[in-house]
Amino acid sequence: MLLKDNQTKASFVQGNTACAQAALDAGVRFFAGYPITPSSEIAEILSRKLPMLGGKFIQMEDEIASMGAILGASLTGKKVLTSTSGPGFSLKQELIGFASLCEIPCVIVNVQRGGPSTGLPTSPAQGDVMQSRWGTHGDHPIIVLSPSTVKETYDLTVRAFNLTESLRVPVILLSDEITGHIHEKIEFPDKNKLKLLSRPKAVKNPGKKYLPFAVSKPEEVPRVANFGEGFRFNVTGLLHNDDGFPMNLPEKNEFLLTRLHKKITSRIRELCTFVSIYLNDSETIIFSYGSTSRSCFQAAKIARSKGSKVGAISIKTLWPFPDFLIQELASCVKRVVVCEMNMGQIVHEVQRASDGRFKIEKVNSISGSMITPGEILDKIL
Amino acid sequence: MLEQIKKYLRIDKFPHIWCYGCGDGIILQAFVRAIASLGLSQDEVVVVSGIGCSSRAVGYLDFDTLHTAHGRALPFATGIKMAKPELTVTIVAGDGDIFAIGGNHFIHAARRNIDITVVLFNNATYGMTGGQYSPTTRQDDIATTAPYGHIERPFDICGLAKAAGATFVARSSSYHAMALPKLISQGISHHGFSLVEVITGCHVCYGKLNDLSDPVKVLEWQRDHVVNIKQYEALSSKDKEDKMPMGILHQVTRPEYIDEYRKVLERAKT
């Protein structure tokens, strides 16, 4: 069920529906995709809803084409979305790199299922954490958000659009089969009250050559124009000058790649969000993201009820990884238990950021089933 | 005329990267002449390409231009055309680019009959990577990856486009430089998916392996093998074997994708 305009009543929907609704509320006007479980509901909903708003939907011949189509549409100024799962996410990688380098706003939803290959359709997993960071070749900037609940799926989808539009960095919403398919009560916000961000506008300076990728400070977001508005500029997947044309000069190559990364590294604290409980006096912290956080918070509550000093953190931004969060944990923390539905991916980041300050333990599941609070309690109590 | 076409070129980006004698420049020139003859404004045309020597043409064209990834021009162009249908969306592509790695996108774009014009620079090889065989390399020819002779049959590009659903299919060559702009402009004017195949050559990589390292010989080869459709029809089936017809080979009217999508928008409103 999707909302009528200006309706804010509580609904009982699945995460994928909340994602589609949030995209619409955030102003998405173009979607291209290729069917794959457990993400197809997003495409199905948008194929019905987008045309009602004058938006466009197309089912392309594969995920590579879907990715290309949304980037083409984004270059004309539209807010764009694609959604997929494991195998399709692999196919999207090449053009995710194109979006990173050419600074083309786009949101990519990956509702994770078990892998590798065709893997486990359709059981949950969190095996694409590293792929979401490093899936495309080359040193590229990327932002990855991961929701644990239906409500968070809504909020983070809106945030994904705001981040990709304002920073011109591709944003991946890394959901999973549980968060995508679970039905929960959600109070949809009034879409007219959402704070929406848009791209920095290009300005014509009569008599001056338009430089689409020029910035005055390295962390600034360039004012790239939209196609069809008379700026007549070039976009290329080759390393390019601020005029958008290919170049290969060592110092300029380095400047471009550094600049792309500074858009993120200069904004780490505003980009990285998380939720936590019992952080003040905890000796053990259960660390997680995505649907696994549901069990982790439950486990922390049960442990507390038994008198153990246990807290929990669920990060909502996986990439950039919030090093500061680990570094600033109180001195009473003795160990961090990282729970993930994979063989251990984000745990390496926690380990690195902790710099040996506390013990790191892991709870993992690769069976296609969720980690239960009991499994976590067995480990920590 | 020269002044008229100059405005469509990014003169400050010359000299171009192509080898002296390469046919790509001839096709670039024909492309801008076609645009000029249609009187299109620079601000209403978008040119999209993939990766290859031919795909670098976009850098010299003063429009909104998009140099995408290898084989992916059509998906990007589809997104642009759907999002801003008022734009004239064109593609310049190599045979490897749009018929090997991008072949799937090609047949589906043709099937949709979306109003995009593809100008194919068919040099029967991968020029940019040094002369490996492509989907249009002729059987028995030598390529850097077919040192014992190529054993595969080449695509009949125009036949493929027609079968896939393109509603305008034409062929010419870089030798027929004077006739080429008209054919490209007819492709752009056609409402639907258009393919203009331009037979050209790569004397540097492919030519040197196949006794065609002289660019003049490459053009002569085109003169002798790409013949007017009327002349072609009159040939015996044996003589037809090593000849290719030139001109508009197929043109029909069929519902165009953007028009059909407008109907979807109308239906969704009610």
Ligand SMILES: Cc1ncc(C[n+]2csc(CCOP(=O)(O)OP(=O)(O)O)c2C)c(N)n1
């Ligand atoms: C995914 C990918 N694979 C391979 C390449 C390497 N590559 C660059 S150009 C090219 C072939 C170009 O041939 P064609 O499209 O026929 O154009 P030409 O250079 O002959 O004009 C290849 C294989 C690439 N850039 N990307």
Ligand code: SF4
């Ligand atoms: S390598 Fe071949 S196709 Fe490329 S520019 Fe040179 S002659 Fe032309």
